[in-house]
Amino acid sequence: MGIYFENVMKNTDIRKVQKAGKSTITVSLPKNWITSKGLQPGDRVLMHQPPDGTLIITTDTEKKKKVAKKMILISEGDKEEHIIRKLIGMYLNGYTVLEVKSDKKELINARRALRKFTQMVVGPEIMEESGNRIILNDLSDPMELPQKQCIKRMHFMVDSMHKDVMRAFLTDDKSIAEDVIDRDRDVDRLYWMVVKQFNMIQANRSIAEKLGTEPHESAELLIVAMALEKIGDHGERIAKRVFESDISMNEKYLSEISGYHKDALKFLQSAVTALLSKDINAANSVIDAVYEKERGCEALSKELQHSPEKDTTHKVSVLESVKSLLQYSAEIAEMAINLTVKEN
Numbered sequence: 001m002g003i004y005f006e007n008v009m010k011n012t013d014i015r016k017v018q019k020a021g022k023s024t025i026t027v028s029l030p031k032n033w034i035t036s037k038g039l040q041p042g043d044r045v046l047m048h049q050p051p052d053g054t055l056i057i058t059t060d061t062e063k064k065k066k067v068a069k070k071m072i073l074i075s076e077g078d079k080e081e082h083i084i085r086k087l088i089g090m091y092l093n094g095y096t097v098l099e100v101k102s103d104k105k106e107l108i109n110a111r112r113a114l115r116k117f118t119q120m121v122v123g124p125e126i127m128e129e130s131g132n133r134i135i136l137n138d139l140s141d142p143m144e145l146p147q148k149q150c151i152k153r154m155h156f157m158v159d160s161m162h163k164d165v166m167r168a169f170l171t172d173d174k175s176i177a178e179d180v181i182d183r184d185r186d187v188d189r190l191y192w193m194v195v196k197q198f199n200m201i202q203a204n205r206s207i208a209e210k211l212g213t214e215p216h217e218s219a220e221l222l223i224v225a226m227a228l229e230k231i232g233d234h235g236e237r238i239a240k241r242v243f244e245s246d247i248s249m250n251e252k253y254l255s256e257i258s259g260y261h262k263d264a265l266k267f268l269q270s271a272v273t274a275l276l277s278k279d280i281n282a283a284n285s286v287i288d289a290v291y292e293k294e295r296g297c298e299a300l301s302k303e304l305q306h307s308p309e310k311d312t313t314h315k316v317s318v319l320e321s322v323k324s325l326l327q328y329s330a331e332i333a334e335m336a337i338n339l340t341v342k343e344n
Helices: 002-010 031-037 080-092 108-120 147-171 174-203 206-210 215-244 251-277 280-305 312-343
Strands: 018-020 024-026 045-048 056-059 069-074 097-102 124-129 133-138
Touching: 069 080, 080 097, 080 108, 080 174, 097 108, 108 124, 108 133, 108 174, 147 174, 147 215, 147 251, 174 206, 174 215, 206 215, 215 312, 251 280, 251 312, 280 312
Parallel strands: 069 097
Antiparallel strands: 018 024, 045 056, 097 133, 124 133
C-alpha cells in the first residue's frame, strides 16, 4: 500500500485555490503540462465535469491526433498463435491501422493468423496486401456498440447457444452441436469489443460518457462480459461432448441434467435483467436460488460418478458446465448489486 501511495503522489500536483479580485477564484495549472500542450497566454482550455465529480481539462489547440498505427515484424519461426496474440494486443490498445511485415518474401503463417484474427474481433479488415506486407484497418466504431449493448447481445447469443446445445445433447444431434461451436466465435468478438472499450475509457475518461457509462461501471461491465464469454465457452464444451459420448443413459438422469440447465438459463436471464434495471432484490433472489441449485447439482454429480451405467464421465462433465453456468449467473447478479449500491 505504501509503494502504491508513493507512486500516486509522484503524479499528484497539489495547488491552492486562490482569490483574484472580489469574486473570482483561480487555481494555476502545472507548468510542465502547459509546456507539453504547447499553450500560450490567451489560449483556451476545455473543462469537462463527469458525474463522478472529477474535472477533466483538455485543450482545443491540440492538433488532431494522427491515425493510431502500429507495425510488427514477423520472423520465419513465429507461430500463428503468437502472431494472433500480438494482433489482439494491438487491437485492444486502440490501434486502428495494423501493419504486419516480414523479413522474408512470403507471409504464410501471418496470412493465416490475420484471417483468424479478423474472425475473432469486430472491425479489422485486410486493406492492403503484398509479398511481405499486410495492412489491416479497424473499421469499427465503438460508439455505435457501447458496452451495455454488447452485454445484451452476448446474453442473447449464449442463451440461444445453450438452449440449442442441450437439445443436441439430449437427441445426440451432431449438426446442432457443430453449429453451436461455430457460434461461440461471435460471442468472443463482442467480448473483445467490451475489453477494447474498457481500455479506451481508462485512457480517456471522457469517452465513458459518450458510451453511456462511467469508469467504475465500465469495469463492472467488463467482469460481466468475461462471465458471459465463459458461459459461451461452456456451451461449446457441451457441444464437443456430443461428439465424444454415447447418449444412451437412464432417462431420469437426462431429465435431471436438462432441468438444472433450464433453471440455470432462467437465473442467467434474471441476473442480466437485474443488472440492466439495477434491481437489488431480483439480484439477491438469483444468488439465493443459485446456492440451492448448486447443492442439487453436486448431489447428482456424485450419484452419476457412482452409477454402474456406462459413459457417465461425459454426463458428469456436462453437469459441471451447468454448475458453472449457475455460478456465473450468481456472479452477474453480484455485479448488479455492486453497481446499484454505488449509484444509490
